[in-house]
Amino acid sequence: MxxxxxxxxxxxxxxxxxxxxxxxxxxxxxxxxxxxIALGYVQGNLAILPEKLAAAFLRFCQLNPKPCPIxxxxxxxxxxxxxxxxxxxxxxxxxxxxxxxxxxxxxEPTDIMxxxxxxxxxxxxxxxxxxxxxxxxxxxxxxxxxxxxxVPMYRTNVPCAxxxxxxxxxxxxxxxxxxxDAIRAIQITTRFPSVHGAPVHFGNPAGIGIADxxxxxxxxxxxxxxxxxxxxxxxxxxxxxxxxxxxxxxAITHAPGAMLVTDRRNTEFAIx
Amino acid sequence: MxxxxxxxxxxxxxxxxxxxxxxxxxxxxxxxxxxxIALGYVQGNLAILPEKLAAAFLRFCQLNPKPCPIxxxxxxxxxxxxxxxxxxxxxxxxxxxxxxxxxxxxxEPTDIMxxxxxxxxxxxxxxxxxxxxxxxxxxxxxxxxxxxxxVPMYRTNVPCAxxxxxxxxxxxxxxxxxxxDAIRAIQITTRFPSVHGAPVHFGNPAGIGIADxxxxxxxxxxxxxxxxxxxxxxxxxxxxxxxxxxxxxxAITHAPGAMLVTDRRNTEFAIx
Numbered sequence: 001m002x003x004x005x006x007x008x009x010x011x012x013x014x015x016x017x018x019x020x021x022x023x024x025x026x027x028x029x030x031x032x033x034x035x036x037i038a039l040g041y042v043q044g045n046l047a048i049l050p051e052k053l054a055a056a057f058l059r060f061c062q063l064n065p066k067p068c069p070i071x072x073x074x075x076x077x078x079x080x081x082x083x084x085x086x087x088x089x090x091x092x093x094x095x096x097x098x099x100x101x102x103x104x105x106x107x108e109p110t111d112i113m114x115x116x117x118x119x120x121x122x123x124x125x126x127x128x129x130x131x132x133x134x135x136x137x138x139x140x141x142x143x144x145x146x147x148x149x150x151v152p153m154y155r156t157n158v159p160c161a162x163x164x165x166x167x168x169x170x171x172x173x174x175x176x177x178x179x180x181d182a183i184r185a186i187q188i189t190t191r192f193p194s195v196h197g198a199p200v201h202f203g204n205p206a207g208i209g210i211a212d213x214x215x216x217x218x219x220x221x222x223x224x225x226x227x228x229x230x231x232x233x234x235x236x237x238x239x240x241x242x243x244x245x246x247x248x249x250x251a252i253t254h255a256p257g258a259m260l261v262t263d264r265r266n267t268e269f270a271i272x
Numbered sequence: 273m274x275x276x277x278x279x280x281x282x283x284x285x286x287x288x289x290x291x292x293x294x295x296x297x298x299x300x301x302x303x304x305x306x307x308x309i310a311l312g313y314v315q316g317n318l319a320i321l322p323e324k325l326a327a328a329f330l331r332f333c334q335l336n337p338k339p340c341p342i343x344x345x346x347x348x349x350x351x352x353x354x355x356x357x358x359x360x361x362x363x364x365x366x367x368x369x370x371x372x373x374x375x376x377x378x379x380e381p382t383d384i385m386x387x388x389x390x391x392x393x394x395x396x397x398x399x400x401x402x403x404x405x406x407x408x409x410x411x412x413x414x415x416x417x418x419x420x421x422x423v424p425m426y427r428t429n430v431p432c433a434x435x436x437x438x439x440x441x442x443x444x445x446x447x448x449x450x451x452x453d454a455i456r457a458i459q460i461t462t463r464f465p466s467v468h469g470a471p472v473h474f475g476n477p478a479g480i481g482i483a484d485x486x487x488x489x490x491x492x493x494x495x496x497x498x499x500x501x502x503x504x505x506x507x508x509x510x511x512x513x514x515x516x517x518x519x520x521x522x523a524i525t526h527a528p529g530a531m532l533v534t535d536r537r538n539t540e541f542a543i544x
Contacts (some may be wrong), residue, residue: 084372087384179474187470196461202451203475204503272544 017041021261022085022093030055030095031110033257034185035145039133042195043259044071044084044124045236045242047095048236048252054121056164060242061123063161067170067238069126069194071264084262090122096255096272103247112252116194120252126195127236127259128173130266134188140181150257151175152216153235157209158200160238165246166186170199172208172232176224182231189233191270196198201232208232279463289313293533294365296359302367303457304530307417311405312465314538315507316343316356316396318366319515320384320524325402326393328436331394331504332514335433337430339442339510340373341398341466343536349390356534362394368527375519386522392524398467399508399531400445402538406460412453415494420528424488426505429481430472432510443489444472444480448496461505463542473504480504490528536540 018041024030034043054076061068073085079091092111099107099115109115127171128151132142144151151173158170178186182202190198193207205213213230218237225231240253254260303362306315321329322379324349332341346357349362360475363384371387381387391433400423404414416423425443430442449457454474477485485502488495490509496502512525526532 121356179476179479180472183464183472183474185472186455190459190462198455200452200455202455204451204499207451207499227476227479 001036008178018261018263019085019087022088022102025261026092026111028110031258032095034095034259034261034264035129035257037260040265040267042071042262042264042269043127043129044091044262045126045127045240046097046254046260047123047239047250048090048120049123049243050119050250051119053165053248056166056240057123057243060160060163060166061125061239063163064170064238066197066200066234067160067236069196069236070123071126071194072124072262074122076121079116079122081122081124084124084264086263088262090115091116091258094254094260095258096179098101098253098255100251100253101247102242103244108255121241124262125236125239125261126269128233129259130195130269131189131192133142133266134192134270135185136187138184140185143176145161147220148220149222150219152221153218153237154205154210154232155217155241157168165248166242168242168245169209170200171235171238172231173219174213174216176222176228176230178228182229185231191272193252193271194269195221196234196236199233200233201228205230220268227264276405277498281295290535291357291359292532294360297367297533298315298364303436303530304367306367306531307401307529310533312537312539314343314534314541315401316534317370317399317512318524318532319347319363319395319511320362320392321395321515321520322389322522323391323393325437325494326518327535328512329395329515332432332435332438333397333511335435336442336510337525338469338472339432339508341468341508342395342440343398343466344396344534346394348393351388351394352424353394353396356396358535362532363388366526366532368531370393370525370527372516372523372525374521375516378461383451383483387524394413395511396532396534397508397511398470398541401531402467402541403461403464406464406539406542407457410456410460412449412457415448416492420495422491422535423493426477426482426504427489427513432514437520438514440517441481441497442472442514443507443510445491446488446494446502446504447506448494448500448502450500454501457503462497463544465543466541468506468508471505473529475501477502501532517544
């Protein structure tokens with residue numbers, strides 16, 4: 001079943017449990033965005049690299065925990081990540097993948113059975129869905145969800161710490177809030193240090209090198225009211241952006257919005 | 273020893289322990305501001321009211337915990353507050369008081385032995401010195417301390433919840449920070465919910481009814497750099513402002529900056 005990438009999630013009215021969601025991906029019933037699917041469960045960004053790059057990438061993630069929080073990784077050549085789901089197979093359990101050669105997109109398959117190799121290592125990196133759930137549970141409105149589009153994301157001039165070939169600027173996601181709600185959002189996301197944590201900036205976009213807030217580099221622009229300020233969080237798109245800039249001879253990522261649904265609960269990642 | 277209210281604290285080089293500080297107030301050696309005195313110990317705003325107003329005032333404080341965090345109170349007619357200091361005598365242990373009749377300042381004595389009555393109740397209300405210590409310990413610069421003046425304070429258009437005769441707007445204190453440091457300051461002050469806690473606002477002063485940030489209603493103006501935002505905390509001056517607006521027939525407060533030094537440590541008020 002082919003679903004356009006920006007379509008509404010298929011299971012709005014009856015959220016799937018995480019394992020059911022993965023099975024639906026595996027069997028091709030879900031091939032698009034995973035927003036609103038298996039609510040309550042951690043979703044992750046995917047990065048798969050050959051072993052020879054994996055050590056440097058791991059170092060990169062450890063040096064940049066806010067944009068690159070690793071929530072799970074595989075053994076070399078092993079498509080399983082049992083800590084995220086006992087039956088999880090990273091080759092089939094995402095809705096859609098992107099396969100890259102020398103930094104160029106070559107395919108967007110719904111599984112990567114044909115691309116799997118014994119030297120590959122899979123990294124699952126935390127995603128803001130986890131803290132967005134907590135924000136909404138507290139009554140805060142999230143603009144891109146209200147506007148039914150993707151969160152706006154921007155390349156900044158804030159450099160990540162580099163490791164091996166991996167270097168470049170942080171990507172941030174933006175959510176506008178009234179100052180009072182921004183303060184509450186800072187408190188809430190502080191509780192989730194392993195899924196991006198507190199914001200890295202708020203207010204003047206130029207302060208982190210964003211030239212035009214109306215033109216995100218990824219995702220969709222959202223409205224900002226006069227009494228609101230843009231609040232910027234480190235974004236899990238950062239590692240993907242950094243990987244592609246390093247032009248690795250081979251890499252696989254998730255397709256935008258088509259995340260890995262894990263069996264870990266968002267609340268497990270709250271420190272308080 | 274008479275010291276002007278805005279002079280430098282007398283004991284910069286050798287901080288007093290809290291009890292020594294109170295004794296120095298009692299014996300008239302300290303008659304001015306208590307900033308930088310007995311570092312590490314909680315200081316408090318003082319409000320003394322006749323019993324017939326005390327119940328409504330207590331209700332007011334409980335309804336408005338951010339500006340009016342009660343850290344201690346006396347029994348009716350009892351000048352002691354043992355929870356804040358075993359030897360504490362509220363009639364003598366502040367550097368300087370203000371005595372009010374019908375909302376008018378009638379005297380600024382260094383003790384209130386002559387004004388004490390068997391129907392008075394003393395309230396000690398938390399103060400931002402407690403969280404400022406934690407901010408500085410984290411390496412954040414506090415502008416009014418750097419500029420060696422009083423924190424700027426502003427009447428807002430944010431109404432307090434009213435109780436009996438006590439009603440009016442919240443007073444806030446302001447400290448400017450770069451956004452990144454403001455986020456850190458929000459995290460740190462969140463740890464101190466019983467001494468004002470997280471900010472109530474940041475950014476546009478008009479958002480809380482402040483017409484001119486350069487003209488504080490209390491304290492001194494401080495500089496704000498182009499890459500900084502003003503961050504506003506609920507202020508312990510609020511209850512004093514509210515009391516005086518209600519024009520009680522009798523009230524006693526501390527003189528500005530001349531706080532009660534208690535034996536409680538600031539760190540006791542951190543929840544994490």
